Each structure stands twice: as C-alpha cells, then as structure tokens.
Amino acid sequence: MKYLLILGDGMADEPIPELGGKTPLEVAKKPNMDRIAREGRCGMMRTVPDSQEPGSDVANMSILGYDPDKYYTSRGALEAVSMGVPFGPADLAYRCNFVTIENGKMKDFAAGHISSEEGRQLFASLQERLKDFGVKLYPGVSYRNVLMLPNGKGSVTKAPHDIVGELIDPYLPTGDDAAELHRYMVISYDVFANHPVNKARIAAGKNPANMIWPWSGGAKPAMPAFSEMFGKKGAVISAVDLLFGIARCAGMDVVKVPGATGYLDTDYLGKAKAAVETLKGDADFVYMHVEATDEAGHLGSVEEKIKAIERLDEAVGYILDHFDGCVMLMPDHPTPIAKKTHTRDPVPFAVLGLEGKDAVSVYTEKEIAEKGSYGMVRSVDLLKMIFAEN
Incomplete structure (x- = not known):
C-alpha cells in the first residue's frame, strides 16, 4: 500500500452569514473531495495541543506524527x-x-x-x-x-x-x-x-x-527520521519553506514543483502530477501541501477561498484518476474568513482506500463531525492509526 495525504492549509472555516450560515467547504463545488468522504471513512482531528499556539508549523508537524511538545522549537528554525x-x-x-x-x-x-x-x-x-x-x-x-x-x-x-x-x-x-x-x-x-x-x-x-x-x-530542532518512526519512505510537496523545513528535519524527500507559488495562483495540478509521479518511485508516503486556502482565509476573502477549494478539488480529481492507493484529505487547522487567522478548532479528515465506510456523504465540517466513524482523533496519532489498518 502507498499513501497520499492531501493537505489544504487552513481549509476549514466557520459558518459565514453572507453564505447563508454555511462554510466555504459547504458552498464550494468539490465532487472529488466529496467522493473521498462518501466512499471512505471520516473523522475529526485535533491538530494543535493546548500548550501550543495554533499555526501551520505546529499543526503540520503534528499531522506527520511529531509531538510538538517534544520537537517544536520555532517556525523560524524550521524555515532556516x-x-x-x-x-x-x-x-x-x-x-x-x-x-x-x-x-x-x-x-x-x-x-x-x-x-x-x-x-x-x-x-x-x-x-x-x-x-x-x-x-x-x-x-x-x-x-x-x-x-x-x-x-x-x-x-x-x-x-x-x-x-x-x-x-x-x-x-x-x-x-x-x-x-x-x-x-x-x-x-x-x-x-x-x-x-x-x-x-x-x-x-x-x-x-x-x-x-x-x-x-x-x-534553535535548530532535532527530530527522529520519518522512516525510523513508521518504516516508510516519505516525501513532501509544497511551495513554502516551513513544510520543507519539517521534511528535512524528518529526513523526508523534498519535491519542488515549478509554478508552485504558495499563493492563490499556485499550480494545483502540477502538485497533483508530482505527487503521483513521486509515488510511482520508491516513496511510500507523500504529503502534498497546498497553501492557497490558508492565504485566502488570511485575506478574509470568501470568493478566493471557495475558488481555492474548487481548484484544489480539480487536482484531487487527477489524483483519484491516476493513483490506486490510500488517499487522505484534511486541513491542518481552520483559518476562518471572519477572523483572518488560525484557530485551534478540530478539523475534518477523510480516508479513502482502506476497508470500511461510514454514513458521511459530503466533505464538510458539520457532516463529518456528526457522522464520521473515526470520531475525534489526535493528529499525532493519525498516521500510526492509518498505517496500522493496512
């Protein structure tokens, strides 16, 4: 089994009055994300310990299985x-x-x-x-x-x-x-x-x-290798130094994609193609990070966040058409339009390619919180749990 984790940074949100009390995930046209949720299993995930400030550094490190209370030193250090x-x-x-x-x-x-x-x-x-x-x-x-x-x-x-x-x-x-x-x-x-x-x-x-x-x-962080923790060779695809810093500290391969900008105009499809090609090689696990959804949240732009979700969904469609393995989908934290910054609220995740499914029909915060069969999961336990199911 090979694994691909699709991370829409800051993709989760809160109900927005101008959307009739819905979130961008509830309004966006995202048939491929919905398919992952409908045909797979879902749950909610806490990505930020109470001891840490909510941020992409802490949350992404935690999703990759590294306890921020043990390994996190600073965002600046990871980017350096x-x-x-x-x-x-x-x-x-x-x-x-x-x-x-x-x-x-x-x-x-x-x-x-x-x-x-x-x-x-x-x-x-x-x-x-x-x-x-x-x-x-x-x-x-x-x-x-x-x-x-x-x-x-x-x-x-x-x-x-x-x-x-x-x-x-x-x-x-x-x-x-x-x-x-x-x-x-x-x-x-x-x-x-x-x-x-x-x-x-x-x-x-x-x-x-x-x-x-x-x-x-x-100070410079010291982290055990991803391969030592999980027995799998991993790679990270992103456009921002923060994610590449986590990857290098974890001994994971860094995959840079031409046209990946870390902003709204990033090459979503280019990242998807790179993820599929990387998994055709010796990588067992790829972490595909997309920053655009988070940037839209910081801008407070409902229109741009919906657009970023829909463009990411097109990339998810390519992955579903060209990769036959376990696909995971999730944000690292919410970046609500109303707040224009990160919060520590739990985020929805979906897993396709393992045994079983639940009653979830669409990939949204509310639907998964109510019907996801995984229940509430600590992000630091996620990969250990998913890898053990195979």
Whole structure:
C-alpha cells in the first residue's frame, strides 16, 4: 500500500452569514473531495495541543506524527533548515516577514505579497546597513524570510497575521533579544522608506514593504527520521519553506514543483502530477501541501477561498484518476474568513482506500463531525492509526 495525504492549509472555516450560515467547504463545488468522504471513512482531528499556539508549523508537524511538545522549537528554525542557511548551536533563527505599517498599525502582514526578487533587493540593502551587527538575513519566498541571530537568547513575539489592523506597539518583541530586534526593525524602516523597490510598488498602487517583523525564533530542532518512526519512505510537496523545513528535519524527500507559488495562483495540478509521479518511485508516503486556502482565509476573502477549494478539488480529481492507493484529505487547522487567522478548532479528515465506510456523504465540517466513524482523533496519532489498518 502507498499513501497520499492531501493537505489544504487552513481549509476549514466557520459558518459565514453572507453564505447563508454555511462554510466555504459547504458552498464550494468539490465532487472529488466529496467522493473521498462518501466512499471512505471520516473523522475529526485535533491538530494543535493546548500548550501550543495554533499555526501551520505546529499543526503540520503534528499531522506527520511529531509531538510538538517534544520537537517544536520555532517556525523560524524550521524555515532556516529548509533554506539550508548556516545554523550554529548558539544561533536562533527568526521568521522575518516583510510587512506594511501605516499610522502605527499592521496594515498588511505580507506587504502586498511582495515578489521574491523585490524581497531580495530590499534584504541586500538592509544587510549592507547591518553588516557590523553580526545578524544575517536570508531571503525566502515572497514575504517569508529568515533572520539569523548569533548567540540569541530568545524573545516573546507575535505573528503579524494575528494583528492586522491593530497598533503594533503592544505586540513588539519582549525578552532577552527584544532590544536587538527592535533596533533592526527601526533600521529596516529607515532603509526601506525611499527604496526604489518601494517607490515602484507605491507608484503601481501596491503596499510597500516598509519594515521587517521578526517572530517565532528558536534553535535548530532535532527530530527522529520519518522512516525510523513508521518504516516508510516519505516525501513532501509544497511551495513554502516551513513544510520543507519539517521534511528535512524528518529526513523526508523534498519535491519542488515549478509554478508552485504558495499563493492563490499556485499550480494545483502540477502538485497533483508530482505527487503521483513521486509515488510511482520508491516513496511510500507523500504529503502534498497546498497553501492557497490558508492565504485566502488570511485575506478574509470568501470568493478566493471557495475558488481555492474548487481548484484544489480539480487536482484531487487527477489524483483519484491516476493513483490506486490510500488517499487522505484534511486541513491542518481552520483559518476562518471572519477572523483572518488560525484557530485551534478540530478539523475534518477523510480516508479513502482502506476497508470500511461510514454514513458521511459530503466533505464538510458539520457532516463529518456528526457522522464520521473515526470520531475525534489526535493528529499525532493519525498516521500510526492509518498505517496500522493496512
């Protein structure tokens, strides 16, 4: 048996008044997801321990079988591992967003989803100003970057996507590294103010990337190999460094797909084809992660979330037509349109290709919560449970 897990990041939601009290999953046309639920078995899953903040880092690590209370250090550390940056034993890696600050408020946690090339130009100018401080900046994909702090001691930080529209002062870093991080944030504001990249963005009606926002810093994680835990060779398909970081820490193969952007315009079908081809090789398990549904939730866009679900469903259709194995479908956490950020509520999952089925007829939060025969499952137990059924 081979296994494919399809992860729609942030795909679950809450009832939305403008949809008549339905969720995007209830409204979207998704015959292939519904088929998985109708012909397979379903359940609800808790992906975030009470001890952790709800986020894609903790949730995806947990779904892959790694207890975040044992193995999680920070989002920044996972992304740094993915990017292959030098990571010493005394270093702390912080996730570092480009953001848009306006009138002292967090206007945009992603700086208008700035392009990676624009980000590289901004970081080059900022690194020149910071060359005597010892700190290193590493550009990633779009607004997602890494700040490596030598001899870091740690800091309490806030994810920028959690404070959109709010004054930033109450959420600035606190703790041992705070003064240093504040200094770099202030310098970035100065460097970016009249930067050619931002002048061009403003002229084009786009949000400027006028400051960095470091958050979720930690040391390099140490995790057992996925193959040692489950006796299976695994691979991860994604467009974001976070998932690739988890994969590298777990000794799983990293599969990058041309056209996969980590945004609404990602190549859904390209990911599906890559997943099927990877499983034709020596991989026993593929984790296909799609970020677009989460981005739509952060944007608070009902239309884009429904569209992302429907485009993902087309990719699911390709998988069902070309892969004869166990297919799992789930979000990592909800990203409700109304809240524009993650919550820790349980999420619906469906499994097709193993024995048995239940009374579920469509893939929605309510239907699966009421009729799923798996009941409530801890995400860290999911793969162990599924692999044991074969």
